[in-house]
Amino acid sequence: MGKEPLGIRSFRVLTGAVLITWLILPLVPLAIWSFAKGWFYPDILPRNWSMRAWEYAMSDTAGVLDSLWLTIWISLVATILSILVGVPAGRALGMYKFRGKEIVELMILAPTIVPGIAVVLGIHSIFISMGLTNSVEGVILVHLIPTLPYMVLVMAGVFANYDPAFEAQARSLGASPLKTFWYITLPAIRPGIIVGGLFAFLVSWSQYILTLLIGGGRVETLPLLLFNFATSGRNDITGAIGMIYILPGIIILLLTAKHLSGRSGAVGGFGQI
Amino acid sequence: MSDRMKIFLLLLPAMSIIVVLFFGGLLIGLMRSFNYMPVIGLTEPDLSAYASVFTDREFYYSFLLTFHIAFTSTVISSILAIGAALLLRRNFIGRGVVNFLFQLNLTVPHLVGAIGILYLFSQSGSFARLAAEFGMIQRPSDFPALVFDPYAIGIILQYVWKEIPFIGVIVLANMQSIGEDYESVARSLGASKWQTFRHVLLPLIFPGVLSASVMVFAFTFGAYEIPAILGANFPAALPVLAYRKYTDVDLAARPEAMAMAIVIALLSALMIYFYVRYSRRRIRG
Numbered sequence: 001m002g003k004e005p006l007g008i009r010s011f012r013v014l015t016g017a018v019l020i021t022w023l024i025l026p027l028v029p030l031a032i033w034s035f036a037k038g039w040f041y042p043d044i045l046p047r048n049w050s051m052r053a054w055e056y057a058m059s060d061t062a063g064v065l066d067s068l069w070l071t072i073w074i075s076l077v078a079t080i081l082s083i084l085v086g087v088p089a090g091r092a093l094g095m096y097k098f099r100g101k102e103i104v105e106l107m108i109l110a111p112t113i114v115p116g117i118a119v120v121l122g123i124h125s126i127f128i129s130m131g132l133t134n135s136v137e138g139v140i141l142v143h144l145i146p147t148l149p150y151m152v153l154v155m156a157g158v159f160a161n162y163d164p165a166f167e168a169q170a171r172s173l174g175a176s177p178l179k180t181f182w183y184i185t186l187p188a189i190r191p192g193i194i195v196g197g198l199f200a201f202l203v204s205w206s207q208y209i210l211t212l213l214i215g216g217g218r219v220e221t222l223p224l225l226l227f228n229f230a231t232s233g234r235n236d237i238t239g240a241i242g243m244i245y246i247l248p249g250i251i252i253l254l255l256t257a258k259h260l261s262g263r264s265g266a267v268g269g270f271g272q273i
Numbered sequence: 274m275s276d277r278m279k280i281f282l283l284l285l286p287a288m289s290i291i292v293v294l295f296f297g298g299l300l301i302g303l304m305r306s307f308n309y310m311p312v313i314g315l316t317e318p319d320l321s322a323y324a325s326v327f328t329d330r331e332f333y334y335s336f337l338l339t340f341h342i343a344f345t346s347t348v349i350s351s352i353l354a355i356g357a358a359l360l361l362r363r364n365f366i367g368r369g370v371v372n373f374l375f376q377l378n379l380t381v382p383h384l385v386g387a388i389g390i391l392y393l394f395s396q397s398g399s400f401a402r403l404a405a406e407f408g409m410i411q412r413p414s415d416f417p418a419l420v421f422d423p424y425a426i427g428i429i430l431q432y433v434w435k436e437i438p439f440i441g442v443i444v445l446a447n448m449q450s451i452g453e454d455y456e457s458v459a460r461s462l463g464a465s466k467w468q469t470f471r472h473v474l475l476p477l478i479f480p481g482v483l484s485a486s487v488m489v490f491a492f493t494f495g496a497y498e499i500p501a502i503l504g505a506n507f508p509a510a511l512p513v514l515a516y517r518k519y520t521d522v523d524l525a526a527r528p529e530a531m532a533m534a535i536v537i538a539l540l541s542a543l544m545i546y547f548y549v550r551y552s553r554r555r556i557r558g
Contacts, residue, residue, distance in 0.1 A: 012365040013365050013366050013367060020371055023377075023378055023437075025434075026389025026393060027385070030385065030392065041413055042402045043402065044402050086287060092280045096276060107288070111291060114295075117516065117534060119298035121530055122298040122534070124519075125527075126297070126298075144294065145291075208382075226384060230388045242388060242389075246380070246381050246385055249382075250377065253376055271439060
């Protein structure tokens with residue numbers, strides 16, 4: 001294409017600038033609040049700055065750190081379970097054609113589209129009788145509803161591009177099934193497992209209503225704490241917790257940026273974050 | 274081991290979890306919405322929960338509000354996302370930054386965005402302060418109500434913020450795999466830029482846009498925490514209303530909550546139908 005007129009180029013830069021501003025805008029007041037000491041109308045910026053909110057969030061007594069570790073634990077266990085169960089299912093869907101495959105795919109797709117509130121009320125009334133409400137175990141179990149289908153779909157994509165010939169060769173040379181998996185299959189699918197696992201972690205990390213209902217408010221993960229501070233008007237502490245809460249996403253983004261193009265099946269899961 | 278056996282065993286753990294938790298949860302919700310629960314002695318299914326939901330004005334207000342939120346957010350996000358993807362196809366100063374922020378937003382939970390929108394658009398928020406600075410308003414209440422408002426503007430703003438990148442990355446990848454050859458041909462045959470977009474590119478990316486929008490619609494229809502932060506008390510979004518009914522001290526309201534959950538599930542089933550239809554067509558094409 002030839003050189004474009006200046007007008008079009010500057011239009012592009014301008015809309016780009018508007019887009020950049022809009023994308024970053026909602027995070028700005030949160031960040032400022034976390035360093036503000038009282039920030040009253042009509043001050044555009046706080047008159048006094050302070051580290052108070054951060055000191056509070058980092059103190060042992062406030063419970064923010066406890067909540068942080070709890071959230072990491074829940075998301076980590078939900079992710080590991082999703083990997084253990086999701087990899088075999090992904091292999092079946094990615095490598096085989098079989099009768100009823102479309103129905104199986106539909107059943108796995110459904111939880112990624114049906115909102116949590118539609119299923120969690122029914123689950124809650126059963127979990128009560130099983131003693132799973134108000135417990136970390138119960139919360140981890142319901143987090144599998146959004147994370148597992150996601151992991152299966154990502155792994156199905158990985159296995160669709162996977163060549164099983166190497167496995168057959170290893171087996172014919174006398175390797176046991178376990179050895180074949182460990183030395184042949186796993187190295188080949190490891191990048192897929194890591195990316196899928198990191199995003200499954202984020203899906204669990206962002207769950208709110210599932211945790212609120214099944215945890216009954218007793219299992220206070222970071223989003224629940226954040227919501228409580230936001231609705232009780234403690235904007236400075238809300239800001240600090242908000243910043244802590246988005247950190248894993250930023251870290252995971254820096255680790256996986258090249259996998260985040262829309263071409264990867266992994267992006268579908270972001271509809272739920 | 275036969276292939277059939279192998280496939281069965283590979284799928285068994287995942288399908289058991291999905292069937293028990295997801296479909297089990299749906300089924301229990303459905304049964305309770307009909308007041309049918311033999312275990313606790315309710316053996317006569319009836320429609321009383323649906324009757325009281327469907328005769329309650331608040332339900333209709335909530336339903337319409339939620340539909341308005343989901344529809345408006347989805348349409349605005351899709352259009353702006355196509356625009357953003359068209360922009361990101363080309364080289365310009367700042368493209369890398371936009372790309373990075375797109376991906377960054379994908380990882381930021383909706384809840385954080387909702388709080389950010391609250392701090393920006395409330396009547397004592399950043400924009401109200403700017404308006405006061407420039408003498409456009411005298412007191413906070415002069416600033417238009419953009420959060421806790423009956424039109425759910427704050428909620429829609431939050432969704433638009435969060436979903437432009439989501440639909441945008443999908444559309445952009447779509448455009449990149451289609452390439453520019455078709456458009457070049459149309460242009461060389463004398464089509465204008467608009468005609469090329471309208472009759473060549475848009476039909477090609479439309480299935481991708483639609484399947485992404487369907488996911489967005491289902492999400493925005495069923496999300497709880499965003500309307501809980503930014504929404505008005507009355508009418509509340511349907512998920513908020515369902516949660517309130519479910520946690521009501523009056524346990525008799527629970528079947529009504531379940532009935533609302535089933536309404537949300539039915540609407541998302543419709544969305545799944547569209548999703549499958551259009552994503553299949555995309556694969557065939």
